[in-house]
Amino acid sequence: MTTWPAAFALTIAVEVPLVVAIAPAALRRRAALDAAVLNAFTHPLAWLAVGTFPSCWTEVELAVLLFEACAYARITGLSWPRALAAGGLANLCTAALSFLPWP
Numbered sequence: 561m562t563t564w565p566a567a568f569a570l571t572i573a574v575e576v577p578l579v580v581a582i583a584p585a586a587l588r589r590r591a592a593l594d595a596a597v598l599n600a601f602t603h604p605l606a607w608l609a610v611g612t613f614p615s616c617w618t619e620v621e622l623a624v625l626l627f628e629a630c631a632y633a634r635i636t637g638l639s640w641p642r643a644l645a646a647g648g649l650a651n652l653c654t655a656a657l658s659f660l661p662w663p
Contacts (some may be wrong), residue, residue: 562662568603570657575599575650579632582646587637594636595650598628625651 575596583591602624607631629647634637638646 564604564607564659566662567607568599571599571654573594573601578645578650578653579594582642582649583638584642591624591632591636591638591646592640594631595646597627598631602627622652640642 576592576599579595580588580592580629606620606624610617613620627650629643633640633643636643644646648650
């Protein structure tokens with residue numbers, strides 16, 4: 561099983577660049593900072609929730625996706641389609657990575 565610090569580092573390495581790529585040029589710095597801060601908030605909560613209730617993995621991932629998309633729209637200033645794309649793509653990628661065998 562992967563440790564939380566390793567999983568968090570991978571999440572940051574994958575999600576921040578994806579969110580930045582989706583953001584318009586004028587908001588890219590803000591998107592990078594917001595993505596890092598949001599993941600620092602949501603990742604430990606999701607890790608704890610899934611560790612406690614493994615059968616709720618899908619619900620936890622969906623809640624994180626929606627929370628982050630709302631934050632990208634309301635805080636970062638992304639349009640709703642971009643915010644949903646950023647939250648969806650970033651979380652889909654890291655969720656898929658969680659199924660890979662890790663040392």
